[in-house]
Amino acid sequence: MTLNTKPATDWYRRAAALYEKGETVQKDTITALVTGGAGFLGSHLCRRLLDEGREVICVDNFYTGRRANIAQLTSHPRFEVIRHDVCFPLYVEVDEIYNLACPASPIHYQIDPVQTAKTSVLGAINMLGLAKRTRAKIFQASTSEVYGDPQVHPQNEDYWGNVNPIGIRSCYDESKRCAETLFFDYRRQHGLQIRVARIFNTYGPYMSADDGRVVSTFILQALQGMDITVFGDGDQTRSFCYVDDLIDAIMRFMEYEEDIPGPLNLGNPEETTIVELAQLIIDLAGSKSRIVHRALPADDPVRRKPDITKARKILDWQPRVDLKQGILKTMEYFDHVLSTVPALHKTASVLA
Numbered sequence: 001m002t003l004n005t006k007p008a009t010d011w012y013r014r015a016a017a018l019y020e021k022g023e024t025v026q027k028d029t030i031t032a033l034v035t036g037g038a039g040f041l042g043s044h045l046c047r048r049l050l051d052e053g054r055e056v057i058c059v060d061n062f063y064t065g066r067r068a069n070i071a072q073l074t075s076h077p078r079f080e081v082i083r084h085d086v087c088f089p090l091y092v093e094v095d096e097i098y099n100l101a102c103p104a105s106p107i108h109y110q111i112d113p114v115q116t117a118k119t120s121v122l123g124a125i126n127m128l129g130l131a132k133r134t135r136a137k138i139f140q141a142s143t144s145e146v147y148g149d150p151q152v153h154p155q156n157e158d159y160w161g162n163v164n165p166i167g168i169r170s171c172y173d174e175s176k177r178c179a180e181t182l183f184f185d186y187r188r189q190h191g192l193q194i195r196v197a198r199i200f201n202t203y204g205p206y207m208s209a210d211d212g213r214v215v216s217t218f219i220l221q222a223l224q225g226m227d228i229t230v231f232g233d234g235d236q237t238r239s240f241c242y243v244d245d246l247i248d249a250i251m252r253f254m255e256y257e258e259d260i261p262g263p264l265n266l267g268n269p270e271e272t273t274i275v276e277l278a279q280l281i282i283d284l285a286g287s288k289s290r291i292v293h294r295a296l297p298a299d300d301p302v303r304r305k306p307d308i309t310k311a312r313k314i315l316d317w318q319p320r321v322d323l324k325q326g327i328l329k330t331m332e333y334f335d336h337v338l339s340t341v342p343a344l345h346k347t348a349s350v351l352a
Contacts, residue, residue, distance in 0.1 A: 029078070031055040031093065033136075035086050035127060036100035038065030040207050041141065041199075041243065043073075045098060048247050050076055057092060061085040064103045069206050086123035087115075090130060096254065097138040099127045102176075104143070106169060106297070107212035113171035120175035121182070128186045137193040139254055140183050142263060144200040145173045149301045156307035157198070157263050168298055180263065187261055195253050195260075200267025200306045204243030204326065205333035209341075215240065215327070218278055219334050222285040232296035234275025239305045241268035242326035245319040252315040260314055267306040268319040277323075284327055 032049045036042040037058030042065065049056045055078045058070060062083065073079045084090055086101045102119045103109040109116040124140065131138040147155045148163030163173050186192045203215040221228050249266045272280075278291050311317050321329075 029053060029055050030095045031057065032096040032098060033057045033059060033092060033094040033130075034098045034100060035059045035123065036065060036102065036141075037081075038062060038067060038070050039100060039104075040069070040204075041202065041246070042098075042100045043069035043206050044204070044243050044247050045100070045250065046070060046073060046079070048251060050078060052251070054078065054096075056080070057082060057094065059084050059086065059090065059101070061101075064105075064108050064208065064211070066208065085119075086126055087118050089126050092130070094130070094134055094136050097127055097131050097136050098141070098250070098254075099123065099139060100141040102141075102172070104172075105208075105211035105213050106172075107210070109172045110168055113168075116171040117175040120172070120179050124179040124182045128182060128192065131192055132186065132190050137195070137254065138183075139195045139197065139250065140179060142180050142196055142198045143172075143176050144198055144265075144267065144304060144306065145169070146177045146180065146198060147301075147304075148173060150303065153303050154269065154305040154307040155265070157265055157310060184261065193259065194262070195256075195264075196262035197250065197253060197264050197266045198262075198306075199246065200241060200265065200304065201238045202241045202243055202246045202267070204330050206243075207330070207333075209334070209337060214238070214274060214277065215281075215330065216334070218281045219285070219327070219331050220338070222281045222287040222289045223331070223335055223338060225288055227292045228278045228282065228289050229294055230274055230278055230291055231294050231300065232274075233293065234278065234291070235273050236296075236300065237271045237273050237303045237305065238277075239268045239271050240277070240323055240326070241266070241319050242321035242329070245321055249311060249315060249317050252317050256315065264311055264314070265306040265308050266311060267308065268323075269306055269308055270319075270323065271303075271305045272323060280324065281327060281331070284324065284331060 032054045034042050034046050037046050038060035046056050046058050057080045059082045101123050103116055147161040151162050152159045165174055180196055183194045183196050187194045207216045218228055282289050
């Protein structure tokens with residue numbers, strides 16, 4: 001893939017020429033850095049930022065991010081791609097930082113749990129250091145996993161959570177909690193403008209087909225007439241937010257003029273059982289798939305539902321896309337992917 005560095009290069013060339021004359025150049029656009037920019041959420045965010053007129057620097061090491069997610073953006077005159085691991089410092093000039101870098105599905109973050117923890121913690125340290133140097137406003141994509149297997153329902157931002165610190169999911173859960181600590185300490189110690197959002201289950205086009213997440217897995221299985229794999233009895237609940245709604249919330253949060261650091265729950269408060277989701281997908285796909293049950297994984301939360309009272313009040317935001325509409329859009333995407341990438345048939349079989 002050809003890396004597009006023209007926007008930044010042109011600006012710095014002009015800036016250097018004026019500097020030699022003792023003059024300065026004012027940037028006419030905001031430069032936004034998106035770590036994890038080739039991932040599911042990151043690629044959607046890059047598109048939205050470009051639509052809003054930003055210059056966008058997409059940073060990704062392509063461990064779980066995919067070049068296909070940003071293929072249509074690489075020719076955009078305000079889009080630049082840097083292959084980089086956020087565990088190491090990055091030296092660029094930016095006005096905004098969106099820190100989304102980290103494997104987010106259990107299948108991916110449990111492959112190398114030590115690296116997962118490093119990505120969250122060292123990545124936060126390096127991006128906060130960059131924000132400190134450039135005085136950029138910085139967004140942290142935290143997670144509902146900081147609540148663990150909650151004993152409070154629905155979960156509000158004042159709840160401290162119920163997290164197993166030594167389980168197989170802890171590399172993700174606890175490193176995200178540590179990242180939140182770092183963000184608020186940098187704010188207190190260095191006066192950084194931070195925005196911390198706790199993101200609940202999100203779905204939509206450009207999800208990875210092999211991430212094992214419930215929506216993508218169920219859709220792939222249903223489209224191919226395979227058994228739908230439900231872990232446990234399926235009575236555990238999740239709250240599913242369509243990706244366009246989430247990106248809208250992130251943009252509103254970053255653009256909010258008052259100093260509101262968060263944390264802020266972002267997600268859909270409509271609660272759905274896993275077995276209800278499976279049946280909905282079977283019905284919408286017109287599939288003959290059967291629901292089969294498997295043993296529940298360790299530390300899998302029983303209930304998950306965000307209290308978004310603060311987001312409603314502060315951002316004047318709430319999800320607009322209902323589950324049926326969002327599933328149909330996501331199903332259309334995966335139907336196209338299956339028709340163009342035959343290897344996914346094998347992947348879906350493994351997931352089953």
